[in-house]
Amino acid sequence: MSQSNVSNSYRFSNEIRASDEFRVKVGFAEQLKGGVIMDVTNVKQAEIAEKAGACAVMALERVPSDIRRDGGVARMANIRIIKEIQRAVSIPVMAKARIGHFTEALVLEALNVDFIDESEVLTPADEEHHIDKRTFRIPFVCGARNLGEALRRIAEGAAMIRTKGEAGSGNIVEAVRHIRTIVKEMRHLTILGKEELVHEAKNLGAPLDLVEWVAANGKLPVPNFSAGGIATPADAALVMQLGAEAVFVGSGIFKSEDPQKRAEAIVKAATHFRDPAKLLEASEELGEAMPGLDISKLPESELMQTRGW
């Protein structure tokens, strides 16, 4: 068959992004769609997550709401915790590195984690540069609040984007803002002419070839997930109806009254996000959700979403 029939998702003008290595990374991200990736801090939580139907776990030392409470510097998780979780579950294990901290990422690669999250939840190690993710064999996911940020991360080699939301807040408002922003900005590109895209690439601060790809396809060239503030099944369904293809749940599960039930319910909601009857079923008898924060009352310095550039 002719090359023109190849799904555009797997074709890029940039040589690196068309490479087998990048296709394998994005191919893996495709496998996680429709699923829930859960933050876990120990073996017991990882087992609960796997049993509840998580499609992957994120191994870390503290969930974002605890990081927020404790303050100080948040770093890559203790290696022992990650290793124990890798041994305990058969689903993929992800871990977080600080923004720009490429040696933390090298350690996580040597540890054979399945995905690295270059995450604003940890304290940034570099206030100008992100990690050059193209040099790694392990795929990376990065946060974004808008299309320009998403495309810069993809240009650096990210194989998955997640909207940032506001981690550890239990408040969905920022996640909604970010997925709506990215979807709206992508839609806008699809109606522009070629010469307008050059100008738009300048405005977005993103490479022209990626801007042109989004204009032609109306979506990101890698899977687009949502994170930061998901606390209920309805929250998960909301961001998925707005265009997210899967969800990360951080504090929302293990800071709730009944983690096992809530984890199962959010897994159901991610599958049946368009089915009100199923969402009702998933939302019943869950116990208390995690406490939420009013983000408008948080001082700017306490926001995690403004980390990363």
Next chain:
Amino acid sequence: MKTCGILALQGDFEAHAQAVQRAGGHAVQVRTPLELAACHGLIIPGGESTTMLKLLAFEGLTAPLLAFAADKPVYGTCAGAILLAKQVTHPAQASLGVLDISVERNAYGRQIDSRISRVTVKDQSEMEAVFIRAPIIRSTGPAVTILAWYQGDPVWIEQGSHMATTFHPELTADIRVHQRFLSRL
């Protein structure tokens, strides 16, 4: 036109729907027994087999799926192949037992061992194959025909009108696997 269902509980069901379209078929997403009943065949995509098992049970889809497979074609890729197997190891887990194969999960290792390789098809041609945290088919029963090999292990098998691949043809341009499945519908 015949309708090819894609089990859309979790995984790369969209990539499969696009592959079915490239192969000239008509795809619909399946999340409920009612949606399954409208299909002439079903693809179980890649994804996490443990997640799919859980959601099949939540949904009351396990029994309808087994009844469906008793007289209609089913094709599983990667996690889908694991679900359809008779026996699953590493670790052991429940499965539907539609195909007389024994499958070892994550048999090549973690994501760092995922790869794109060329596999040898029965007609001696080659096929590009994407392996992602892939299983290995460790044994096959007498009713199973092997259609492709990689490093000596079966990676594409057929049993009656059912099929399984341990790799992901939905992530490549090669439509032969999907065409063969659609011809069975």
